[in-house]
Amino acid sequence: MGAGPALAKRLGYAHVGRPFRGASLSPWKWRKFGRAANHPPGPQFSTTGLGEPITFRMQLSTRVEEENDASRSMVDSLRTNDGVSCRICRGSHFTAVCPHRDNLGVINQTISLDPTQMEDVGKTPAGRYVPPIMRGRMGAGSNEPPAYTIRVSNLSEFMYEDALRTLFAKCGIITRIFLATDRPVDRQGNIIRNSREPPRCKGYAFVSYLNKADAERAIQEYNKYGLDNLIMEVDWARSKDE
Amino acid sequence: MSAKSVSSTIRPFQLRGHARPLTHVRFNNDGDLLMTTCKEGTSLLWSSYTGELLGSYEGHGGVVWSFDFTSDSRKIITASGDMTSRLWDTETGKELHMISAPSTVSDASFSVGNKMFFIVTVNNMNQHSSIVIYDATSFELINRIELPRDLRFTCALWADCNTRIIASLSDHTIVSYNVRTGETTGQATTAHKDTITDMQMSHDGTYFITSSRDMTAKIFDIHELSQIRVYTTDSPLNSASIDNIKGHIFLGGGQDASQVTTTHARSGKFETRIYHEALAEELGRVRGHFGPINTLHVSPQGTHFATGGEDGFVRLHEFDQNYHDFKIEFDENFEPSADVN
Known part of the structure; x- marks a missing residue:
C-alpha cells in the first residue's frame, strides 16, 4: 500500500482509571499464612516497630x-x-x-x-574583651537563623520539655524549646541541691519553629487548648525591644 | 538552576522478622506488598502500607539470595543457596513448583508478561555459572547460557521485550545475550572496576542502573550498553534503585561488613544517598542502619522505599509531602555541564 494516512476511526473516549492501591490483590482480605498464620489482623509488636523519626534535607549541593x-x-x-x-x-x-x-x-x-x-x-x-555571644543583641547573635518563636503560658507546674515537644512537633519542625523551671526549694526557700524531684515548671515556655507558617499554625491550634486542667495561652513571643 | 531546600521527616517502620543479613528487598508492581529475604533462608511478605507481616514462605533449606514477583503479584520465584529455585503462590504461601539446579541459585526473575523466567547459577561445586531460561507454565527448558569455569554471573535482567538478557559478570563487565540463541549481542567491557552488586531496570525498560563496590553507580542504555550517567560516592555500593516518579537515584552501601566494628557508625557511611538522576548531584542522605545496606528498592509508585541491612533490619520508609514537593527549577538557557558522565 502507498504511504497514505492510517485508517482509524474515533468511536468515543474511555477513561481508564487506576485503582488507588493494590490493583490485583488486596492483602487486607487475606488470611495470613506461614509464620504469621496465628497473628490477628494489623501490625504486631513482635515484628513491626516504629523507628525514630528521621529528618533529612533535600537540596542541591x-x-x-x-x-x-x-x-x-x-x-x-x-x-x-x-x-x-x-x-x-x-x-x-x-x-x-x-x-x-x-x-x-x-x-x-x-x-x-x-x-x-x-x-x-x-x-x-x-580595651575590653566582649565575647561574641554578648555582641549585638543580647545573647542572640546576628548569625542565628530566623526563628519564629511563640510564647506558651498558663502551663501546669508538672509540664516537662518532652511533653511540650511532642505536642508542638505536630505543627512543624522545632528548632528550640525553652521551658522556664524553678529549682525545688525547701520550706525556708533554700534551693535543695541533688533533689530527686524534677524541676517544676514556672508556667511558661518558648517554642521556636523553623518556618513561620508552622508557628502560625501552632498558635491557631493550641491557643485556648486545655491541658492538665488549665487553658493554655499561645501567642507570638515579643522580644525585649518591643 | 535553583532548588528550594526542603526538610523531610520520615518515621520508618522497622521490620524485625529476620535474624541475619538481608539479601533482597523488593516491592511488587503495585507497591502494596514488600518481600524481604535473608541469609537465614526465610522469605517474608509485608504490607507496605501498614508494615504488618502477612506471611512467610517456608521450605528453603539455605540462604535465599533473590526473588521476583510476577507483574500481577500472584506468584513469586525465589533463588536459594540450597541449589533450588521455588515457585510460590503469593496469597497462600504454598509451594507450586521446585526447580533443582546443579549449584547455588543466585538470582531468578520473571520475564515481562510472566511467560518465562530465568534462574542464575554460580560456579561452585565444579559447575559452570549459567543463566537457565524456563517456560513459566510448562517448566520446559528454553535455553541455557553458560560461562567459562572461572567466570560467574552476578546479576541479570530481562531487557528489550524479553528478547535479551543483560547480565553482569564477575570480571566487572556487562554483557547482553539473545534469549533464543544465546549469542552475545553487546558488551560493556569497562563498565566497572570492581564487583557489580546490583542491577535494576528503569520503569520504561530503556535503561538500567548498576551499583558496584568501586564506589560508583552507573546508568546504562539497554541497546548499546553505553554509559549514560555516573554517580560517584565515597563508599562501596551494594544496591541502587531508581525513583521513576521524581527522577531520583537511591544508593545504599557502606564499608565491608568485616570492617564494621572497627569504626564509628557515622564513618561507616551506612546512609541511603539520594541523587538527582539527570544532574548526578547528591540531594540528601537518609540515615538509620547500623551496618551496611545490602539491598534497597523504591516502590514503583514512588511512595515508599525499603532498605535491608547487614544488621538484619528492614526499614520501610514512606515519603512525606515535603519530599514530593522538592523541585529543581531550571533556567531557560540551562545546559548540563559536560562532566556528568
Missing part, C-alpha cells in the same frame, strides 16, 4: 550552584539560609562538610574585616 551561577557575587552567596548555617560560607550545611573550607576560609577572613562589621566591634568599650 552548593558546588553545583556555584558552578552554574558563577555570575552571583561571592558575598551574595554568603547569605544565611534557614536551619543549619555554615560558619565559612553561611550555606545551609555544617561547617565540617563545607565544600569551600579550603579556598573560602581565607577569603572569609578578609570579609570579616569589612567596615560594616568593624562598626559592631567599635561599639564595644575600648
